[in-house]
Amino acid sequence: xxxxxxxxxxxxxxxxxxxxxxxxxxxxxxxxxxxxxxxxxxxxxxxxxxxxxxxxxxxxxxxxxxxxxxxxxxxxxxxxxxxxxxxxxxxxxxxxxxxxxxxxxxxxxxxxxxx
Numbered sequence: 063x064x065x066x067x068x069x070x071x072x073x074x075x076x077x078x079x080x081x082x083x084x085x086x087x088x089x090x091x092x093x094x095x096x097x098x099x100x101x102x103x104x105x106x107x108x109x110x111x112x113x114x115x116x117x118x119x120x121x122x123x124x125x126x127x128x129x130x131x132x133x134x135x136x137x138x139x140x141x142x143x144x145x146x147x148x149x150x151x152x153x154x155x156x157x158x159x160x161x162x163x164x165x166x167x168x169x170x171x172x173x174x175x176x177x
Contacts, residue, residue, distance in 0.1 A: 064088060064166040066157040071171030074147055078175070082142040084157030084168060090133045090140055095160040098131065098142045100153035100173075107156070111142060124150075147175045 065087035074080050082098065090096055097112030097120075111131035112120045119131055130143040140157060152175050157168035 064093070064159050064161055066159055066166055066168035068155065068157045068168040068171040071155060071173045073174045073176065075177050076147060076149060076175055078147050079143070079145045080147065080173060082144070082155055082157075082171060082173075084140040084142075086138045086140065086157075086159060088138065089135060090138055090159075091135045093159045093161050094163075095158070096133060096140045097158045098140075099156045099158050100151075101156070101170075102150075102153040105153075110155070112158070113140075144173070147173075149175045151175050 067085045068082060070080060070082040095112055095114045098110040099107050100110050101107040110122050110125055111129055113131055128146045133140045154170040154172050156170045159166045
């Protein structure tokens with residue numbers, strides 16, 4: 063059982079930045095994959111950024127060049143640095159982890175981009 067706790071969401075103006083953090087209950091480098099998903103009102107949950115087992119990074123086209131995913135093994139934490147935020151980035155952001163073919167999710171953190 064992997065527990066994930068997100069933090070760092072909030073209200074930000076367009077063009078602003080936020081950094082989301084996801085504290086995991088175990089070594090993030092031992093997991094098959096870690097990443098971030100988001101779900102806007104009335105829409106399906108979508109992948110934002112993922113680090114698979116090979117350590118590469120995969121981003122949704124809509125966030126490439128603006129968002130950066132990283133992980134810190136010493137802190138068992140996964141980060142999502144979000145820059146140049148747009149109103150369409152407004153959503154609940156969920157931390158994701160995969161271990162032994164099972165998916166785990168955090169409780170979500172709200173990000174609202176509005177002037």
